[in-house]
Amino acid sequence: MPDEKHIADNEEDVSSYPSLPTHIAVIMDGNGRWAKRHGLPRISGHRRGLESVRTMVKACADYKIPYLTLFAFSSENWRRPPAEVNLLMDLFANALEQKARRLHENNVCLRIVGDTSRFSPKIRMLIQRAETLTRNNDGLKLTIAANYGGRWDVTQACQRIARDAAAGNLKAEDVTEDTIAQCLATSFLPEPDLFIRTGGERRVSNFLLWQLAYTELYFTETLWPAFDGEEFEQALASFAKRERRFGRTGDQIVNQRQIRNA
Numbered sequence: 007m008p009d010e011k012h013i014a015d016n017e018e019d020v021s022s023y024p025s026l027p028t029h030i031a032v033i034m035d036g037n038g039r040w041a042k043r044h045g046l047p048r049i050s051g052h053r054r055g056l057e058s059v060r061t062m063v064k065a066c067a068d069y070k071i072p073y074l075t076l077f078a079f080s081s082e083n084w085r086r087p088p089a090e091v092n093l094l095m096d097l098f099a100n101a102l103e104q105k106a107r108r109l110h111e112n113n114v115c116l117r118i119v120g121d122t123s124r125f126s127p128k129i130r131m132l133i134q135r136a137e138t139l140t141r142n143n144d145g146l147k148l149t150i151a152a153n154y155g156g157r158w159d160v161t162q163a164c165q166r167i168a169r170d171a172a173a174g175n176l177k178a179e180d181v182t183e184d185t186i187a188q189c190l191a192t193s194f195l196p197e198p199d200l201f202i203r204t205g206g207e208r209r210v211s212n213f214l215l216w217q218l219a220y221t222e223l224y225f226t227e228t229l230w231p232a233f234d235g236e237e238f239e240q241a242l243a244s245f246a247k248r249e250r251r252f253g254r255t256g257d258q259i260v261n262q263r264q265i266r267n268a
């Protein structure tokens with residue numbers, strides 16, 4: 007059995023995990039209910055939701071949180087009434103067109119993950135333009151999940167691996183967890199430390215299924231358009247109180263902390 011010193015020297019020291027998350031992933035839910043409560047059409051809720059995106063981007067930049075990933079449209083959201091889907095597509099196109107320059111000025115690097123092949127040529131062009139414009143920025147890495155589904159992501163990763171294997175470039179026994187992670191649409195991101203879902207539902211709704219394995223989950227009743235800086239600070243405060251054990255015991259974490267602080 008290795009002694010505690012040995013563990014601290016030779017294994018990842020989880021007690022030194024910072025109290026601020028490196029990567030935050032958000033399900034921005036509750037736009038429709040927010041609109042209904044205010045006697046407005048659902049699309050007004052989505053528009054107001056964009057304001058919360060701006061608040062969140064600024065807050066992450068202020069806190070120097072390196073990665074923010076936002077779920078904007080799921081692979082299941084096509085099931086909504088066509089009129090709402092069309093309005094959401096218009097809003098997405100307008101946001102890409104109008105906000106890209108501002109993000110660029112703020113040194114944000116924007117990436118879109120998801121099956122973009124289902125979007126209109128105009129949206130695909132705007133995605134490419136915004137990603138190219140901001141690609142060299144070294145500030146906040148903002149990732150928007152659009153027509154994204156966790157199952158779609160794992161499936162497309164399996165397809166890539168199977169193609170590699172069929173071409174003779176990869177043996178089955180050489181497929182590791184890293185191989186899979188590197189084939190996911192989020193391969194350029196670390197795993198999320200903090201997951202936030204607004205709007206009261208306590209489910210993952212096919213967001214980052216593989217990537218959330220050890221993410222701290224935070225749920226709030228607050229509807230996304232009402233999610234402000236104060237709400238964000240509450241989520242951060244909740245995260246700071248968590249003890250991330252990654253399979254170890256609480257005593258191991260305390261011992262590691264004592265050794266580190268000695």
Ligand code: IPE
Nearest residue numbers: 034035036037038039040078
């Ligand atoms: C989230 O808000 C935005 C999208 C899914 C596009 P909703 O539109 O799901 O809002 P609710 O859940 O109906 O209130």
Ligand code: IPE
Nearest residue numbers: 033034035077078079080211
């Ligand atoms: C999840 O919200 C997707 C996004 C926020 C983009 P939904 O409102 O679509 O999730 P369900 O249908 O309530 O699970």
Ligand code: MG
Nearest residue numbers: 035036037205
């Ligand atoms: Mg919803």
